[in-house]
Amino acid sequence: MKIISYVVRRDYGFAPNPFFEYCTLATCKPDIRKSALVGDWVIGTSSISSGSRNTLVFAMKVTEKITFNEYWYDERFVNKRPILNQSRKFQYGDNIYHKEGDEWLQLPSHHSEEDGSFNYKNIATDTKTDNVLISSHFYYFGGNGVLIPSELLGIIKKGPSCKYVDNRLHDCFLNNFINKFPLGLNGSPFAWEKLHKDRNLQLLLSF
Numbered sequence: 341m342k343i344i345s346y347v348v349r350r351d352y353g354f355a356p357n358p359f360f361e362y363c364t365l366a367t368c369k370p371d372i373r374k375s376a377l378v379g380d381w382v383i384g385t386s387s388i389s390s391g392s393r394n395t396l397v398f399a400m401k402v403t404e405k406i407t408f409n410e411y412w413y414d415e416r417f418v419n420k421r422p423i424l425n426q427s428r429k430f431q432y433g434d435n436i437y438h439k440e441g442d443e444w445l446q447l448p449s450h451h452s453e454e455d456g457s458f459n460y461k462n463i464a465t466d467t468k469t470d471n472v473l474i475s476s477h478f479y480y481f482g483g484n485g486v487l488i489p490s491e492l493l494g495i496i497k498k499g500p501s502c503k504y505v506d507n508r509l510h511d512c513f514l515n516n517f518i519n520k521f522p523l524g525l526n527g528s529p530f531a532w533e534k535l536h537k538d539r540n541l542q543l544l545l546s547f
Contacts, residue, residue: 341379343505344372345497348384348397353529354450356398357434358480360419363400366434367451370469372502376402385496386485395485399518400475411472412438422449484527
């Protein structure tokens with residue numbers, strides 16, 4: 341078992357997507373999606389731009405690892421196909437890829453162009469690895485990110501890419517820290533929280 345850590349620079353509820361009973365990583369981070377195995381943990385920490393350093397955004401134990409086409413056709417994940425004219429948890433669905441023949445098809449989504457057409461740069465990055473990570477055992481905090489204690493600051497990856505957490509920190513993270521919180525959703529995505537605060541500020545200034 342390994343723990344893979346990275347910085348969540350853009351938390352929209354898209355990568356990872358914590359909705360509809362499963363936390364999924366289906367876009368971005370192709371190297372993590374390639375190397376992570378069932379039983380491994382993937383954790384994401386806050387970026388400096390979020391204004392909340394050293395906080396945990398999410399932690400997911402990989403319970404399944406499947407291909408994009410398996411993800412697309414699995415009835416459990418139909419609600420994760422984005423519907424842009426519904427609520428945010430539908431808008432930011434990450435079940436956006438499937439393959440017909442040799443061609444990747446991309447739904448209108450957070451990773452397509454604004455007019456809904458294919459974004460070939462994102463397609464190339466996302467499909468570099470034909471793997472989707474699934475978790476039915478996860479903790480997602482989003483904008484309610486929890487402060488990582490000083491003895492666990494070594495789990496944080498500074499800068500881009502990812503890191504493998506030192507084995508000596510595994511027991512402390514899993515048994516003395518993360519298991520103290522409720523499983524599942526413990527907050528909304530950071531970007532949603534920020535949008536809500538910005539709107540409230542605009543309303544105050546309009547009076």
